[in-house]
Amino acid sequence: MNIRLIISIAGSLLFARLKQTAVAAIGVTFSIMMFVTLLSFMSGLNDLLDGLILNRTAHVRLYNEIKPNPEQPLNLSEAYKNAHNFIRSVKSSNKRKEIYDNASIMKSLLHDPNVRGIAPRITAPVFFNDGAIEITGSINGIDVEAEGKLFFFNDYVTDGHPTDLKNVSNSIILGKGLAQTLLAEIGDVVQVTTSEGERFPLKVVGYFQSGLLDYDKVQSFASITTAQKLLGKSNSYITDIQIKLHDINLAPAKAIEYEQRFGVDAEDIKTANAQFETGSSVRTIISYAVGVTLLIVSGFGIYNILNMMIYEKMESIAILKATGFAGKDVQRVFMFIALSIGVVGGMLGLFFGFLLSLGIDQIPFNTASLPTIKTFPIRYNPVFYGIGAIFSFITTFLAGYLPARKASMVDPVVILRGK
Amino acid sequence: MNDTILEARNIQKSFDDPVKVQVLKDISFKIDKGEFVSVIGKSGCGKSTLLYILSTMDTIYDGDLLIDNQLMNGRKEVELARVRNEKIGFVFQFHYLLNEFNVLKNVMLPGLKLGKFSAKEVEEHAMEQLKKLGIDHLSHKMAGQISGGEKQRVAIARALINQPLIIMGDEPTGNLDKRNSEIVFEIFSQLKEEFNQTLLIVTHDLDFSGKCSRVIEMEDGRIIRQ
Numbered sequence: 001m002n003i004r005l006i007i008s009i010a011g012s013l014l015f016a017r018l019k020q021t022a023v024a025a026i027g028v029t030f031s032i033m034m035f036v037t038l039l040s041f042m043s044g045l046n047d048l049l050d051g052l053i054l055n056r057t058a059h060v061r062l063y064n065e066i067k068p069n070p071e072q073p074l075n076l077s078e079a080y081k082n083a084h085n086f087i088r089s090v091k092s093s094n095k096r097k098e099i100y101d102n103a104s105i106m107k108s109l110l111h112d113p114n115v116r117g118i119a120p121r122i123t124a125p126v127f128f129n130d131g132a133i134e135i136t137g138s139i140n141g142i143d144v145e146a147e148g149k150l151f152f153f154n155d156y157v158t159d160g161h162p163t164d165l166k167n168v169s170n171s172i173i174l175g176k177g178l179a180q181t182l183l184a185e186i187g188d189v190v191q192v193t194t195s196e197g198e199r200f201p202l203k204v205v206g207y208f209q210s211g212l213l214d215y216d217k218v219q220s221f222a223s224i225t226t227a228q229k230l231l232g233k234s235n236s237y238i239t240d241i242q243i244k245l246h247d248i249n250l251a252p253a254k255a256i257e258y259e260q261r262f263g264v265d266a267e268d269i270k271t272a273n274a275q276f277e278t279g280s281s282v283r284t285i286i287s288y289a290v291g292v293t294l295l296i297v298s299g300f301g302i303y304n305i306l307n308m309m310i311y312e313k314m315e316s317i318a319i320l321k322a323t324g325f326a327g328k329d330v331q332r333v334f335m336f337i338a339l340s341i342g343v344v345g346g347m348l349g350l351f352f353g354f355l356l357s358l359g360i361d362q363i364p365f366n367t368a369s370l371p372t373i374k375t376f377p378i379r380y381n382p383v384f385y386g387i388g389a390i391f392s393f394i395t396t397f398l399a400g401y402l403p404a405r406k407a408s409m410v411d412p413v414v415i416l417r418g419k
Numbered sequence: 420m421n422d423t424i425l426e427a428r429n430i431q432k433s434f435d436d437p438v439k440v441q442v443l444k445d446i447s448f449k450i451d452k453g454e455f456v457s458v459i460g461k462s463g464c465g466k467s468t469l470l471y472i473l474s475t476m477d478t479i480y481d482g483d484l485l486i487d488n489q490l491m492n493g494r495k496e497v498e499l500a501r502v503r504n505e506k507i508g509f510v511f512q513f514h515y516l517l518n519e520f521n522v523l524k525n526v527m528l529p530g531l532k533l534g535k536f537s538a539k540e541v542e543e544h545a546m547e548q549l550k551k552l553g554i555d556h557l558s559h560k561m562a563g564q565i566s567g568g569e570k571q572r573v574a575i576a577r578a579l580i581n582q583p584l585i586i587m588g589d590e591p592t593g594n595l596d597k598r599n600s601e602i603v604f605e606i607f608s609q610l611k612e613e614f615n616q617t618l619l620i621v622t623h624d625l626d627f628s629g630k631c632s633r634v635i636e637m638e639d640g641r642i643i644r645q
Binding site (some may be wrong): 002005012015016148159276315316318320321322323324325326327328329411412413416417 | 500518577
């Protein structure tokens with residue numbers, strides 16, 4: 001009952017000064033709108049940039065690295081066990097690049113509940129022959145389906161069909177840059193020389209464009225069988241196993257686990273691409289900082305307008321108090337005014353922020369390096385709207401609290417006598 | 420007729436700024452139910468200060484104040500607001516209506532605050548009061564659109580809405596012309612005669628005080644005659 005009375009008084013004060021309150025609400029609307037739009041746009045951009053690398057990178061990659069054996073014979077010698085041994089001219093050991101017993105490793109990986117999927121791969125350095133010129137590059141033998149599912153391979157094939165790798169024998173998809181250098185068009189045959197000196201003709205069935213120019217200049221893709229044929233290996237030959245986990249944060253721990261369990265080298269995405277995470281978090285922090293600053297500014301707007309309103313309404317406050325309204329009631333009236341400005345302004349801000357995001361989402365954004373992106377990236381995340389709503393509520397509460405307290409302290413005697 | 424509504428015992432007040440000035444010195448008196456009391460005195464003699472103390476709005480004083488035989492000293496702000504709401508009706512020199520509301524809502528506000536009756540009942544009571552004062556035709560006008568004399572009558576209706584023990588007025592006719600002053604006085608004496616309403620009016624209008632049943636005269640912070 002009392003609450004209804006307070007709301008009706010607050011409502012009357014609000015509507016008596018509709019323009020002022022509208023200005024205050026527009027301030028909140030604008031800041032919330034920008035806050036939401038900024039966050040949506042920024043995190044859309046983050047997703048895009050992260051996607052450039054993260055989408056195509058395995059969370060954990062199993063492979064055999066060519067490196068010197070950490071256990072040199074001297075260290076195993078009983079006589080020098082406690083000595084500090086200096087060994088010079090250590091050579092890397094000739095290790096097979098093949099992952100040994102990969103079929104059983106893949107089988108046990110598929111049973112791991114943390115693993116979302118795996119994709120086997122063969123990487124092989126090759127030369128592309130264009131007349132007399134040899135261009136260094138590398139061929140990735142891939143499982144097209146797994147690659148498409150886990151690493152969005154299909155998104156980056158700009159011309160041709162990825163499935164042709166499987167359906168057309170001895171086929172290859174060239175990186176766009178590489179294809180331009182080779183002047184190879186779809187349907188052409190390119191000559192490939194392996195490191196063993198074998199020459200092999202492969203038919204071009206598509207172009208691949210990752211967005212990273214250097215990458216596209218050297219990479220090409222073939223099916224696993226083609227790659228095995230090319231290298232003259234058996235059909236169990238695999239050099240890499242790429243693993244995607246359900247939770248990317250488990251990658252470092254899992255990498256260590258797999259390394260020990262399978263006796264191979266394992267590299268996790270966090271170690272390999274640490275700089276991307278830093279970039280993302282810095283961008284996120286900046287957009288939050290700007291958004292919060294906007295909100296604080298609009299909070300000052302509310303504070304000012306409420307203060308003015310209180311000076312204007314001194315008499316009304318005094319009369320309310322004289323006729324039996326307690327300081328607390330007066331404070332509630334002004335808090336209600338502040339919060340209704342905040343809530344209405346905030347809601348409108350969320351709405352217009354959504355519209356603005358939709359608008360930005362329509363703006364064409366074509367860049368040669370990002371074939372899958374046609375418009376500016378926007379991420380629609382309800383969390384941003386929630387944060388915006390909570391922030392608008394908190395800032396208006398804080399901005400309203402001081403003036404409302406001041407109103408509650410008004411001494412009616414001073415006002416009523418002073419006239 | 421001898422129920423004491425309001426009692427002041429040895430009330431003293433001084434202002435410290437800029438030098439200590441004692442404005443009220445040892446004020447003691449009683450008001451019984453149904454009395455129509457006016458307080459007169461020259462400007463600056465402390466009569467308004469006294470009224471604001473008696474109305475519980477000014478809480479900084481020495482001495483005891485009893486309203487309805489209850490001690491008011493040292494009570495919380497919320498409790499005093501409740502006392503003002505329930506037991507005291509105010510009429511000020513400058514009508515002091517809330518311009519954001521219409522006449523009816525202005526009258527209803529203290530009643531709604533009291534919360535004893537439903538909004539509908541309060542509205543009925545308010546209409547009754549307005550009718551009693553002959554201004555029910557104004558009930559849906561905004562407070563800013565009516566004349567000074569009408570405003571003062573609306574203020575009286577508002578003072579009456581909670582059927583207070585006492586009506587206090589601070590120069591209620593001070594800002595009105597002679598005709599309207601007379602109307603206001605008529606209303607007050609009618610309230611006293613018909614409803615046995617207790618009134619305490621501060622004024623320096625000697626015409627007005629001359630017609631009251633009891634006059635308290637003040638000078639230099641003391642009561643010199645009552």
